Amino acid sequence: MNNMEKQEYTITLYTENSIGMIGRISTIFSRRKINIESLNTSPSEAEGIHRFTIVINETEEVVRKLCRQIEKQVEVLKAYYNTNDEVIWQEQALYKVPTEVVTEKAPVERLLRQYGASAVVIRNDYTVFETAGHREEIDALTDALAEYNLIEFVRSARIAIIKDSEGFHKKLKEFEETEPAEEVVENRYLNKQDKVFTM
Amino acid sequence: MNTLEITKEPETTTQLSGSQAVLEALLAEGVDTIFGYPGGAIMPIYDALYDYNDRLKHILVRHEQGGIHAAQGYARTSGRVGVVFATSGPGATNLVTGLADAMIDSNPIVCVTGQVFAHLLGTDAFQETDVINITAPVTKWNYQVTDACEIPTALAKAFHVARTGRPGPVLIDITKNAQLQLFAYAGYQPCNHIRSYRPKPIVRMEYVQQAAALINEAKKPFVLFGQGVILGKAEAAFKAFIEKAGIPAAATVMGLSALETSHPLHVGMLGMHGNYAPNVLTNDCDVLIAIGMRFDDRVTGRLDKYAKQAKIIHLDIDPAEIDKNLKATVPVWGDCKETLPLLTDLVTRRDHKEWLGRFRELEQAEIKEVIHDELNPTSEVLTMGEVIRTLNELTGGDAVIVTDVGQHQMVACRYAKFNQSKSNVTSGGLGTMGFGLPAAIGAWYGTPDRTVVAIIGDGGIQMTIQELGTIMQFGAKVKILILNNEFLGMVRQWQQLFHDKRYSFVNITSPDFVTVAKGYGIPGQSIRERKDLKQAVSDMIAHDGSYLLEVMVGKENNVFPMVPQGSSVAEIRLK
Ligand SMILES: Cc1ncc(C[n+]2csc(CCOP(=O)(O)OP(=O)(O)O)c2C)c(N)n1
Numbered sequence: 001m002n003n004m005e006k007q008e009y010t011i012t013l014y015t016e017n018s019i020g021m022i023g024r025i026s027t028i029f030s031r032r033k034i035n036i037e038s039l040n041t042s043p044s045e046a047e048g049i050h051r052f053t054i055v056i057n058e059t060e061e062v063v064r065k066l067c068r069q070i071e072k073q074v075e076v077l078k079a080y081y082n083t084n085d086e087v088i089w090q091e092q093a094l095y096k097v098p099t100e101v102v103t104e105k106a107p108v109e110r111l112l113r114q115y116g117a118s119a120v121v122i123r124n125d126y127t128v129f130e131t132a133g134h135r136e137e138i139d140a141l142t143d144a145l146a147e148y149n150l151i152e153f154v155r156s157a158r159i160a161i162i163k164d165s166e167g168f169h170k171k172l173k174e175f176e177e178t179e180p181a182e183e184v185v186e187n188r189y190l191n192k193q194d195k196v197f198t199m
Numbered sequence: 200m201n202t203l204e205i206t207k208e209p210e211t212t213t214q215l216s217g218s219q220a221v222l223e224a225l226l227a228e229g230v231d232t233i234f235g236y237p238g239g240a241i242m243p244i245y246d247a248l249y250d251y252n253d254r255l256k257h258i259l260v261r262h263e264q265g266g267i268h269a270a271q272g273y274a275r276t277s278g279r280v281g282v283v284f285a286t287s288g289p290g291a292t293n294l295v296t297g298l299a300d301a302m303i304d305s306n307p308i309v310c311v312t313g314q315v316f317a318h319l320l321g322t323d324a325f326q327e328t329d330v331i332n333i334t335a336p337v338t339k340w341n342y343q344v345t346d347a348c349e350i351p352t353a354l355a356k357a358f359h360v361a362r363t364g365r366p367g368p369v370l371i372d373i374t375k376n377a378q379l380q381l382f383a384y385a386g387y388q389p390c391n392h393i394r395s396y397r398p399k400p401i402v403r404m405e406y407v408q409q410a411a412a413l414i415n416e417a418k419k420p421f422v423l424f425g426q427g428v429i430l431g432k433a434e435a436a437f438k439a440f441i442e443k444a445g446i447p448a449a450a451t452v453m454g455l456s457a458l459e460t461s462h463p464l465h466v467g468m469l470g471m472h473g474n475y476a477p478n479v480l481t482n483d484c485d486v487l488i489a490i491g492m493r494f495d496d497r498v499t500g501r502l503d504k505y506a507k508q509a510k511i512i513h514l515d516i517d518p519a520e521i522d523k524n525l526k527a528t529v530p531v532w533g534d535c536k537e538t539l540p541l542l543t544d545l546v547t548r549r550d551h552k553e554w555l556g557r558f559r560e561l562e563q564a565e566i567k568e569v570i571h572d573e574l575n576p577t578s579e580v581l582t583m584g585e586v587i588r589t590l591n592e593l594t595g596g597d598a599v600i601v602t603d604v605g606q607h608q609m610v611a612c613r614y615a616k617f618n619q620s621k622s623n624v625t626s627g628g629l630g631t632m633g634f635g636l637p638a639a640i641g642a643w644y645g646t647p648d649r650t651v652v653a654i655i656g657d658g659g660i661q662m663t664i665q666e667l668g669t670i671m672q673f674g675a676k677v678k679i680l681i682l683n684n685e686f687l688g689m690v691r692q693w694q695q696l697f698h699d700k701r702y703s704f705v706n707i708t709s710p711d712f713v714t715v716a717k718g719y720g721i722p723g724q725s726i727r728e729r730k731d732l733k734q735a736v737s738d739m740i741a742h743d744g745s746y747l748l749e750v751m752v753g754k755e756n757n758v759f760p761m762v763p764q765g766s767s768v769a770e771i772r773l774k
Contacts, residue, residue, distance in 0.1 A: 027336050077394070
């Protein structure tokens with residue numbers, strides 16, 4: 001895809017777990033009038049390091065500059081960004097529907113099967129289903145259930161695993177060294193000498 | 200995790216209050232001057248200060264904004280961290296303009312603000328504001344301390360963050376209970392490493408080599424230098440580089456004085472009101488070498504018509520600046536004090552005589568069309584330019600020039616001569632009116648042996664004129680030179696040129712400044728005739744102490760050349 005075109009990017013941040021991080025990060029987007037589609041914070045694979053997963057719809061250039069600005073935050077260790085095909089990602093959704101609809105309306109049961117939803121709680125009056133998947137699947141199920149008295153619906157932020165990441169353990173060690181490691185910013189010119197010298 | 204990691208293990212401990220620990224930290228960091236203003240939430244720190252009076256000089260400003268601008272001026276002339284104290288609520292919010300100014304101009308500042316007791320946070324207590332969130336976008340880092348044990352670590356981190364990498368302002372907000380709390384103090388340990396903070400990248404030789412190769416092939420190379428050269432203390436390395444490579448060099452407003460004005464390779468100032476040659480030839484050079492500058496829109500004019508023909512080499516310590524506005528052909532990330540000598544080693548000794556000659560030719564055109572008449576006017580009224588010329592003649596270029604914001608700022612930056620670095624103090628990125636007077640006070644404390652001249656408009660002086668009281672009380676020897684055109688001149692110029700001369704609220708009246716100064720015990724005079732100019736400037740400089748000189752100048756003079764907004768640098772207008 002042309003990198004001047006807007007598309008969904010998943011930004012993955014590794015940060016210290018300090019108070020106010022969400023605010024600091026979110027103002028970097030809001031200052032530039034960029035909408036955050038979803039934001040998740042959680043622990044990461046590295047102990048004591050927090051992981052932010054942020055989804056935005058932007059061009060590659062904007063996302064790259066944003067990540068640089070984010071990395072300027074003293075408590076951010078690293079910012080990565082990936083396109084959808086570079087990550088494994090999921091969102092989770094919970095649906096509350098009247099139990100009678102599930103028991104009495106055959107299409108509802110079919111729908112739930114079709115989307116792989118499973119029951120979390122079953123009560124006389126309502127049942128809560130859970131499903132996980134891509135946005136489109138969740139949205140489709142939501143739309144379908146809307147016709148059957150969907151009482152409550154909630155969808156989580158995206159969480160994503162970067163396909164070719166080795167995790168943060170090694171990087172964290174580099175960051176902990178007093179002497180800085182080479183990688184601080186990746187060099188996208190190094191192996192492109194010919195492109196530089198076209199005078 | 201809410202608390203900082205406390206690195207120092209107590210070996211021998213003494214009981215100290217949080218307030219004492221703050222002052223011990225300042226001493227350990229070599230701080231000698233604090234600019235501040237007390238209030239309820241910072242009273243314990245001021246109480247402790249009573250006993251540190253012999254070791255820490257505290258300048259009581261007249262407004263917290265004045266305090267932080269003074270700290271900025273101090274940082275700019277001394278190269279050290281400026282320190283500010285303010286109380287919670289209104290004291291802290293009064294700092295915001297200065298923080299924003301220091302952030303965009305990369306000034307190393309540490310602000311300590313008092314905050315209400317921790318148990319009152321979030322209760323809308325008296326003088327409680329959410330200082331951390333208000334200041335987050337305008338600080339490099341900020342942190343709220345609620346437990347005295349964190350104070351040494353928080354301050355150590357604050358100083359480290361403020362002065363390393365690309366410097367910037369840091370704010371530490373300390374709740375009153377933490378200031379009062381006694382704790383086992385194990386001494387102060389400076390911070391030199393934060394794992395999530397990499398102030399400077401490792402220099403990659405590959406880039407340096409690529410840059411050198413481009414420079415060595417160049418026929419029309421051109422250097423742009425910014426404040427990064429000064430912040431990196433790389434003036435000597437910078438000069439060695441341009442001299443060996445024989446490259447003409449132009450300054451941004453913030454870069455002025457990094458290279459002495461009289462240097463044969465210095466070809467002037469860039470930007471909207473910069474010199475003709477460097478603006479025009481930006482669009483003619485073949486390799487543009489930007490050092491410690493960030494391609495601000497006031498420098499580039501219309502970006503899509505900026506240096507399109509050139510290969511761009513960008514040396515900067517802040518990776519976020521590379522490719523931000525202008526795509527670099529070769530980015531040289533790193534501290535220019537490290538990268539410049541490496542580059543100098545690899546460049547061949549050259550002299551681009553003909554190319555430099557082009558700059559000098561265009562300079563002649565500018566002298567003929569603009570400079571000559573501005574500096575040697577035949578008009579009846581005085582010009583700002585001739586005042587600066589007179590100042591140059593009398594100081595020889597040795598003075599620190601502090602300016603406020605407006606026409607006088609541009610005229611001063613255009614014409615002031617600088618013999619040494621850290622001599623130009625101005626609000627470049629934020630363009631903060633009211634900066635000049637307090638910044639000059641701080642600038643003087645940063646270098647009390649030098650002559651400090653504050654050049655200020657009749658509008659800007661009235662924004663922070665209360666700081667005359669600070670001068671009165673503490674004796675900063677600041678020379679205040681008001682260039683009075685009886686207008687908010689720069690806005691009037693725009694209204695004249697771009698709004699059909701519809702002068703909308705730019706006509707500003709002033710008090711009798713000499714009388715006002717007199718009220719503060721500061722001598723002065725006001726002049727409006729050419730025959731009095733030299734003597735008056737000379738009296739101002741010779742006076743041992745602060746002095747206010749008001750010069751009435753042409754009311755509707757304009758600053759030229761000018762790159763109109765939305766035009767390319769090559770379209771710079773001489774009139
Ligand atoms: C705090 C602030 N408010 C408004 C402005 C907009 N502004 C820029 S220059 C200027 C006029 C300055 O007038 P004066 O101080 O008389 O200086 P002159 O331009 O006449 O030299 C104004 C209002 C500003 N830069 N800063």
